[in-house]
Amino acid sequence: MADFFESLIAMLLSIPYVFYLWFAGWVLVGVVLVCWGYAKQKKDSHVTSGRCGGCGYITQGLSRFDCPECGADLREVGIVKQGQPNHILIAMGLKAIALALLFLMLVILLQTIRAGGVL
Incomplete structure (x- = not known):
């Protein structure tokens, strides 16, 4: 079992740092978009109708x-009621995080295949 973790760590360390920067960048973009989507809630008490x-x-x-x-x-972007989060920004953020995770899994898989081993 220790050999498995040693080989996994060695494989992860052999991946160029650019891939980790790309991964971290997309995760950061995703987190910012999700937070922005929740922070964009409208708190105007005098407005009772929806917003673009x-x-x-x-x-x-x-x-x-x-x-x-x-x-x-408005049929595509939706009409947001006051106090509701912006679901478009949240969806975009979650897609960015999923894309980053998918890319990281692909890089790990390709590194494993290149090394000739199977996890």
Whole structure:
């Protein structure tokens, strides 16, 4: 069992540091987007209507499904009620974290194959 962990650590140390920087960068981007999505909650007590999911423009009284502020289609970006997190930013953040984890697993798998071993 100790040999397995020694070989795993040796394999991880043989991966160039650029891959770790790439991985850490995408995880950081994902965490920032998720936090930003939760922090973007609107706390305006005087506004009772929804807002554009893209820019936060108040959608009360609009006759079309296009936001006059950012031009986004409200059916795509959604209408966010006050106090709700921005689900688009949260989804983008989670996708960035998943992409980073997938890439890290792929790099580890390719390193294992290149070394001729099987985990």
